[in-house]
Amino acid sequence: AQTVTQSQPEMSVQEAETVTLSCTYDTSESDYYLFWYKQPPSRQMILVIRQEAYKQQNATENRFSVNFQKAAKSFSLKISDSQLGDAAMYFCAYRSFMEYGNKLVFGAGTILRVKS
Amino acid sequence: DAGVTQSPTHLIKTRGQQVTLRCSPKSGHDTVSWYQQALGQGPQFIFQYYEEEERQRGNFPDRFSGHQFPNYSSELNVNALLLGDSALYLCASSLSGPGQGGTSNQPQHFGDGTRLSIL
Numbered sequence: 660a661q662t663v664t665q666s667q668p669e670m671s672v673q674e675a676e677t678v679t680l681s682c683t684y685d686t687s688e689s690d691y692y693l694f695w696y697k698q699p700p701s702r703q704m705i706l707v708i709r710q711e712a713y714k715q716q717n718a719t720e721n722r723f724s725v726n727f728q729k730a731a732k733s734f735s736l737k738i739s740d741s742q743l744g745d746a747a748m749y750f751c752a753y754r755s756f757m758e759y760g761n762k763l764v765f766g767a768g769t770i771l772r773v774k775s
Numbered sequence: 776d777a778g779v780t781q782s783p784t785h786l787i788k789t790r791g792q793q794v795t796l797r798c799s800p801k802s803g804h805d806t807v808s809w810y811q812q813a814l815g816q817g818p819q820f821i822f823q824y825y826e827e828e829e830r831q832r833g834n835f836p837d838r839f840s841g842h843q844f845p846n847y848s849s850e851l852n853v854n855a856l857l858l859g860d861s862a863l864y865l866c867a868s869s870l871s872g873p874g875q876g877g878t879s880n881q882p883q884h885f886g887d888g889t890r891l892s893i894l
Binding site: 663696703705706711758760763766767 | 806808810815816817818819820823825830831833863865867869880881882883884885886887888890
């Protein structure tokens with residue numbers, strides 16, 4: 660079974676600065692998807708960025724980018740020019756490419772606090 | 776374009792009771808997944824419905840059951856409630872694809888969740 664580990668329970672960043680959230684995962688599969696989701700206090704889980712394991716190029720979405728290290732099974736999220744609205748719980752998630760269905764396996768989450 | 780909607784927003788029940796939670800998927804989506812999120816933890820996959828059948832199931836007891844209707848909306852039922860069932864229940868929808876059983880690479884869109892409290 661696949662597992663996702665987020666070793667940072669909480670992180671803080673100054674507004675306009677850059678922060679990196681860590682995620683490692685364990686799988687025996689070669690093809691899969693990785694995601695970062697954001698969950699603000701409003702509770703809705705919002706997709707931030709996704710990465711297909713077969714793509715070597717790291718995904719980017721505006722101020723959000725990932726550092727995908729397949730061999731190390733590492734998938735970190737970098738947030739540049741942090742804004743107050745970035746404060747939330749961030750979850751790393753794994754999805755099998757081959758498995759029937761498309762369930763997500765989530766990590767325990769990292770609380771991100773943004774200081775003004 | 777309506778997103779994923781869940782009802783009710785908050786529910787209080789007592790041990791031993793039964794509860795039904797409801798989810799309407801995002802317009803155009805046909806696959807619905809349910810997750811349980813305990814306080815301070817990541818969501819845990821309960822099950823997924825496609826074409827009105829349970830397609831995939833997580834490690835949850837039979838007390839947790841579900842249903843999908845022809846309009847793709849879904850219900851999550853929990854019987855014989857335990858204190859440990861207190862959690863945020865999230866519904867997610869996605870669009871099926873050409874893969875086996877409708878598996879696709881489309882991302883899941885989440886609703887705001889139902890907060891279930893067991894007294």
